[in-house]
Amino acid sequence: MTATTQVHRGAPSGEPLLEAKDLYAGYLPGVDILNACNLVLHPGELVGIIGPNGAGKSTLLKALFGLVPIRSGAVTLHGEEITNLRADKLVHRGVGFVPQTNNVFPSLTIEENMQMGVFQDPKKFASRFEQIVDLFPTLGDRRKQRAGSLSGGERQMVAMARALMMDPKVLLLDEPSAGLSPVRQDETFIRTRRINKAGVSIIIVEQNARRALQICDRGYVLDQGANAYSGPGREMMNDPKVIELYLGTLATDVEAADAERRAAQEGTAEGGASQ
């Protein structure tokens, strides 16, 4: 199967909102981290990128957001080329990025962090702030608190809220659930889906592959900087190859399978005794 046929499997037809074609990108001269990487995001989609450690998932997001140089290939937004465009220009064109770490200004308050989100268009602040705190009520209640005094999950909220201040059409999320407790992870995934339902198309990189595929319309598996698999999220969760190579088997799945097997054996034994 060629990369191109894989990329479009399960994708809606029509003009992509954002498309990456045959990207080669890396940090050091002569060392490519992305190797002919492809990705398509259609309007309204929530697309997940999963894969092993070091596969280049974060690098792909950074390359899309102009933070890692693309050496070859092209990125388009609404069909217009945006390859290697600077991050501030991309924000202006409706692309937002939430980095995994160092994603808040710790000495600024929550409110000031959110002001930074609209520094290119400060007039937007008041109306956007009210809309965004509807999604993140905690941030509204604690607007005067310094971001540096927040927990990891709360900082993640601030970072996401700040990226939403410019009303992006595309949001790039780098491992938003990293380091959070299971409950906070769930909240993050639910919030991500809500933001998507509100009209923001999203690309999310996730270590928590199963959970990400549950909420995503489509997923991509990246391996060594290239596309290994792609398809509808739930289909990928049940694809034996993806499970074997990239999802592994959860202890709970093993326990459930063992319990089922024991129950079946006991059922057979009981059935045999009564005969």
Ligand SMILES: Nc1ncnc2c1ncn2[C@@H]1O[C@H](COP(=O)(O)OP(=O)(O)OP(=O)(O)O)[C@@H](O)[C@H]1O
């Ligand atoms: N700033 C950097 N300079 C040089 N190499 C880097 C830099 N950042 C990442 N890399 C290298 O790029 C490769 C891909 O890293 P990347 O963070 O994109 O992987 P990932 O798939 O997001 O991994 P993980 O799931 O572990 O976060 C790794 O080998 C990493 O060492």
